[in-house]
Amino acid sequence: MNRHISHPSSQNTAASVRQFRPRSPSATFVQVLLAGAVAIALAITGCTKKRFDENDNTLNLVLRANVKGLDPASANDQYSATVIAQMYEGLLAYNYLKRPFTLQPALAEAMPEISKDGLTYTFKIKKGIKFHDNAAFPENKGREVTAQDFVYSWKRLADPRNVSEGFWIFDGKIKGLNEWATAVKNEKANYETPVEGLQTPDSHTLVIKLTGVYHQLSYVLAMPFAAVVSREAVDKYGKEFLNNPVGTGPFVLEKSSDWVRNSKITLKKNPTYRTDLFPAEGMPGDAEKGLLVDAGKQLPFADKLVFNEIIEDQPRWQNGLKGNFDWVEIPKDNFDNAVAKEDRTKIVPDLAAKGLTLDITPALDVTYIGFNMTDSILGKNKLVRQAMSKAFDSKTYIEKFLNGRGIASQGPVPPGIDSYEADFKNPNAAFDVAAAKALLEKAGFPEGKGLPEFTYEGLSDSTARQGAEFFVQSMAAIGIKVKINSNTWPQFQEKIKAQKAQIFGIAWGADYPDAQNFFQLFYSKNKTPGPNDTSFNSVEFDNAYEASLKLAPGVERTKLYTKMRDIVAEESPWIFNAHRLGYKLVHGWVGNFKWTEVAYDYPKYIRIDPKKRAELGNKL
Amino acid sequence: MYMIPILIGVTFLTFMLFNLFGGDPAIRFAGKHATAEQVQVIRAELGLDRSLPEQYFFFVKQIATFDYGRSWASKQLISTMITDGLGATLSLTAPAFFASIFFCIGLALFSVYGRGTVFDRGTVVVCLGLLSISSLVYILGLQYLLAFKGGIFPISGWDPSWIGRWEYLMLPWLILFVLSLGPNILIYRTVIMDEAFQDYVRTARAKGLAEKHVYAKHVLKNAMIPIITVIVIEMPFLITGSVLIENFFGIPGLGGTLIKALNDSDFPTIKAFTVISALTYMVFNLLADVLYSLVDPRVKLS
Numbered sequence: 062m063n064r065h066i067s068h069p070s071s072q073n074t075a076a077s078v079r080q081f082r083p084r085s086p087s088a089t090f091v092q093v094l095l096a097g098a099v100a101i102a103l104a105i106t107g108c109t110k111k112r113f114d115e116n117d118n119t120l121n122l123v124l125r126a127n128v129k130g131l132d133p134a135s136a137n138d139q140y141s142a143t144v145i146a147q148m149y150e151g152l153l154a155y156n157y158l159k160r161p162f163t164l165q166p167a168l169a170e171a172m173p174e175i176s177k178d179g180l181t182y183t184f185k186i187k188k189g190i191k192f193h194d195n196a197a198f199p200e201n202k203g204r205e206v207t208a209q210d211f212v213y214s215w216k217r218l219a220d221p222r223n224v225s226e227g228f229w230i231f232d233g234k235i236k237g238l239n240e241w242a243t244a245v246k247n248e249k250a251n252y253e254t255p256v257e258g259l260q261t262p263d264s265h266t267l268v269i270k271l272t273g274v275y276h277q278l279s280y281v282l283a284m285p286f287a288a289v290v291s292r293e294a295v296d297k298y299g300k301e302f303l304n305n306p307v308g309t310g311p312f313v314l315e316k317s318s319d320w321v322r323n324s325k326i327t328l329k330k331n332p333t334y335r336t337d338l339f340p341a342e343g344m345p346g347d348a349e350k351g352l353l354v355d356a357g358k359q360l361p362f363a364d365k366l367v368f369n370e371i372i373e374d375q376p377r378w379q380n381g382l383k384g385n386f387d388w389v390e391i392p393k394d395n396f397d398n399a400v401a402k403e404d405r406t407k408i409v410p411d412l413a414a415k416g417l418t419l420d421i422t423p424a425l426d427v428t429y430i431g432f433n434m435t436d437s438i439l440g441k442n443k444l445v446r447q448a449m450s451k452a453f454d455s456k457t458y459i460e461k462f463l464n465g466r467g468i469a470s471q472g473p474v475p476p477g478i479d480s481y482e483a484d485f486k487n488p489n490a491a492f493d494v495a496a497a498k499a500l501l502e503k504a505g506f507p508e509g510k511g512l513p514e515f516t517y518e519g520l521s522d523s524t525a526r527q528g529a530e531f532f533v534q535s536m537a538a539i540g541i542k543v544k545i546n547s548n549t550w551p552q553f554q555e556k557i558k559a560q561k562a563q564i565f566g567i568a569w570g571a572d573y574p575d576a577q578n579f580f581q582l583f584y585s586k587n588k589t590p591g592p593n594d595t596s597f598n599s600v601e602f603d604n605a606y607e608a609s610l611k612l613a614p615g616v617e618r619t620k621l622y623t624k625m626r627d628i629v630a631e632e633s634p635w636i637f638n639a640h641r642l643g644y645k646l647v648h649g650w651v652g653n654f655k656w657t658e659v660a661y662d663y664p665k666y667i668r669i670d671p672k673k674r675a676e677l678g679n680k681l
Numbered sequence: 682m683y684m685i686p687i688l689i690g691v692t693f694l695t696f697m698l699f700n701l702f703g704g705d706p707a708i709r710f711a712g713k714h715a716t717a718e719q720v721q722v723i724r725a726e727l728g729l730d731r732s733l734p735e736q737y738f739f740f741v742k743q744i745a746t747f748d749y750g751r752s753w754a755s756k757q758l759i760s761t762m763i764t765d766g767l768g769a770t771l772s773l774t775a776p777a778f779f780a781s782i783f784f785c786i787g788l789a790l791f792s793v794y795g796r797g798t799v800f801d802r803g804t805v806v807v808c809l810g811l812l813s814i815s816s817l818v819y820i821l822g823l824q825y826l827l828a829f830k831g832g833i834f835p836i837s838g839w840d841p842s843w844i845g846r847w848e849y850l851m852l853p854w855l856i857l858f859v860l861s862l863g864p865n866i867l868i869y870r871t872v873i874m875d876e877a878f879q880d881y882v883r884t885a886r887a888k889g890l891a892e893k894h895v896y897a898k899h900v901l902k903n904a905m906i907p908i909i910t911v912i913v914i915e916m917p918f919l920i921t922g923s924v925l926i927e928n929f930f931g932i933p934g935l936g937g938t939l940i941k942a943l944n945d946s947d948f949p950t951i952k953a954f955t956v957i958s959a960l961t962y963m964v965f966n967l968l969a970d971v972l973y974s975l976v977d978p979r980v981k982l983s
Contacts, residue, residue, distance in 0.1 A: 127937075127941065129754065129755035129756070129757070130755055130756055130757060132756075135756060137712055221722050221725075221726060222726065224710065224723055224726045224727070226710065226711065226712035226715075227712075228719070229712065229714035229715065229719070232716070232719070246722075300751065300756070300758075301758075303756055303757070304757075318841070321839060321841045321933065322757075322762070322765045322766075322933055323765075323766070323933035323937060323938070324838075324839040324841075324931060324932075324933040325838075325839070369838075369931070370931070371837060371931050372928045372937070373928045373929050375821060375824065375825075375929070376824065376836050376837040376929055376930065376931065379824070379825070379828070379829040379836045380836050380837060382829075383829070383836065385836070549943075549944065550709075550944055550945075551705075551706070551709055551944070551945070551946040552702070554705075554708055554709060555705045555708055558705070558708045558720075559705075569713075572714075587716075590708060590711075590715065590716070590717050590720050591714070591715070591716050591717070592713055592714055
């Protein structure tokens with residue numbers, strides 16, 4: 062409705078006498094806006110099509126972070142490594158079904174022959190394995206893989222000019238490799254210069270000579286770092302090799318535009334893939350779960366893989382529920398909407414009715430609060446560390462901050478790895494405020510008197526800050542004052558590596574399923590900036606660790622692992638917090654799903670039922 | 682010419698801040714297993730073992746030649762990272778930005794035109810309301826309602842083709858547009874209001890000029906200088922994008938790239954962004970000066 066107004070500022074002036082009639086902008090303007098909005102909505106909904114095609118055999122996966130590059134020498138983060146593992150292969154791989162994790166040949170014809178002294182590994186390489194067809198090769202046809210390709214690939218890891226984060230797997234372990242790396246840096250060697258520890262008596266035999274016993278060699282050979290690359294491709298693409306993957310794996314990046322940076326990567330089935338069969342045997346119960354239906358069948362099952370990169374939890378979760386991904390991790394904030402309150406091993410009925418199932422798998426990691434063992438107070442007072450450990454209630458932490466998705470850790474080794482004992486109770490990890498106070502008193506600091514205020518270093522995100530507050534409150538209960546420093550990840554890392562962090566909360570995930578990967582975190586020669594972040598130093602521990610390195614998996618080695626666990630439990634350089642559990646919702650059209658934390662080649666084993674997806678998915 | 686000392690100042694400040702607070706990138710890139718010796722090797726490879734003046738000289742040389750090399754974190758070419766992200770960012774921000782400018786100036790004009798009416802008061806109240814809600818609420822709420830529940834838009838995603846991407850951009854545009862309404866309308870309303878009751882406007886009215894001409898020819902034209910200033914200040918946002926929207930909608934833009942670079946202590950990428958941002962600000966400021974002289978002949982470019 063139109064109405065007359067006069068401007069206050071123009072009152073009492075001649076001009077104010079003239080009244081004007083401002084038309085209300087409402088009617089036509091709003092109508093145009095509404096009409097536009099409706100037209101747009103109709104245009105979009107009109108374009109909506111059936112989301113799932115019953116002939117589309119694509120596996121849709123989601124990653125929580127962006128893929129950086131596709132060069133195995135830089136497969137340092139699990140997201141890049143996951144994509145790399147679809148296109149590249151190494152000598153060995155994990156059996157998809159067996160637990161504990163068991164290695165099997167991949168590009169090797171068989172498991173290696175190991176000399177009696179454990180210093181020489183001889184691998185026979187499968188014949189007829191071809192690199193992906195690529196412009197790097199004559200007539201674009203991938204050539205056969207030879208033993209020399211492995212020598213070249215591993216020299217690339219060692220070459221300092223490549224700044225590879227993966228060299229640690231061979232660092233100081235293979236005869237002559239470190240010397241070669243130094244010579245290359247000084248331009249006194251090249252890739253033709255032989256390395257004593259990497260010999261190829263014939264085109265399909267690779268002999269590895271070690272500087273010392275290295276029982277973890279087989280495990281690291283299953284990591285993407287150790288995958289075989291082709292020299293032709295590296296030469297052709299140069300530094301752009303990281304965007305032009307040429308491996309032997311079951312999937313291939315057909316054209317560079319199939320990788321939309323920071324968005325998604327589409328891989329197609331490799332038409333020249335080798336004979337690779339679904340395992341014929343599994344664990345007890347696998348057959349009942351339908352995991353052996355495809356036993357003996359050629360891999361991979363999917364025609365196409367799409368890795369979607371979504372950083373935020375909510376869109377990842379919503380896309381997962383809509384079936385846009387074939388399975389999805391349950392975010393912390395949506396846990397109660399997905400998992401039944403009365404039974405945390407079951408999903409809520411309406412999700413179950415949509416054909417979703419819940420998978421719970423240990424994440425093969427440990428979260429902990431580390432003490433700087435070079436600190437003049439914390440490093441020298443075992444009783445103070447024990448008291449702080451007993452004052453921290455990891456069970457409550459797991460409930461509050463992980464929705465109960467974790468096991469209170471008693472030592473560094475997570476479930477699923479040799480030497481983990483479900484029944485073991487670390488006396489210093491048992492929450493007991495009274496006992497903690499008694500220990501403090503025994504240490505000469507009754508009610509924390511005489512102790513300075515400690516500093517806890519953590520990350521600046523809200524969950525980390527809340528976790529830090531929980532720690533501060535736990536320590537306040539026994540009279541210990543702690544202040545929190547929130548850091549960016551680079552600052553946090555630098556403080557730890559420079560021994561400037563007094564107390565810090567961090568985690569370690571397994572590189573391979575051997576307890577050594579966790580016990581190395583206490584070995585004095587690995588002190589920070591190596592992986593021993595607390596700079597823990599115990600002669601007794603070091604002796605046991607060094608002895609364990611010389612032993613093959615077996616009873617004797619497990620005994621040493623147990624001894625090492627007991628030493629760190631007693632010395633308490635860490636407050637053991639949690640072994641996390643992964644909770645995933647899996648759609649009803651996904652077959653052969655058995656989650657693994659260390660084997661990145663799992664997509665080739667997954668079978669999608671496209672018809673079932675069209676039937677279930679289009680209703681979501 | 683004033684741009685050169687500004688650029689030198691920016692580069693020096695960036696370099697010093699990074700060296701003081703950026704953490705040791707060699708530790709970051711050496712990986713969790715690296716020994717002290719390996720960290721040293723990586724430090725040498727990254728050129729961090731050189732003296733600070735040498736490092737700064739190298740930095741300035743890169744700026745002068747526009748050759749930023751490769752990212753330390755991803756080893757990708759920085760020029761490619763920027764060109765890849767720029768198209769996505771601009772297609773996200775530019776339509777919403779310009780649509781918002783025109784819409785908000787128009788609405789502000791209407792509001793001033795009908796000053797004191799229910800429409801004007803309602804506009805101010807709604808704008809204040811819009812302004813006081815966190816941007817995360819709009820993103821989460823509209824994504825949940827219109828995409829997840831309503832199915833009108835895709836939840837997230839991206840199509841690299843210019844034609845295909847619009848489908849994924851509709852909801853982000855809508856959110857950016859809604860987010861900009863509160864602050865833009867209020868500021869334009871204030872700016873236009875300042876002009877609407879100046880003496881020369883009164884004179885124009887006294888001469889019997891039609892009200893629509895008063896607003897179009899006098900008020901709006903004279904309000905353009907502060908409006909241009911506001912727009913120019915917001916312009917670099919077109920380049921740096923909106924990190925939250927990019928992350929929530931899976932749009933591979935520059936905002937996300939910059940945040941990752943900061944989290945990774947990826948100095949080559951950070952310095953490229955810093956220099957580009959500084960240049961963008963300076964170019965847009967220059968553009969503003971040119972536009973000032975166009976809308977107001979009294980402003981002379983010197």
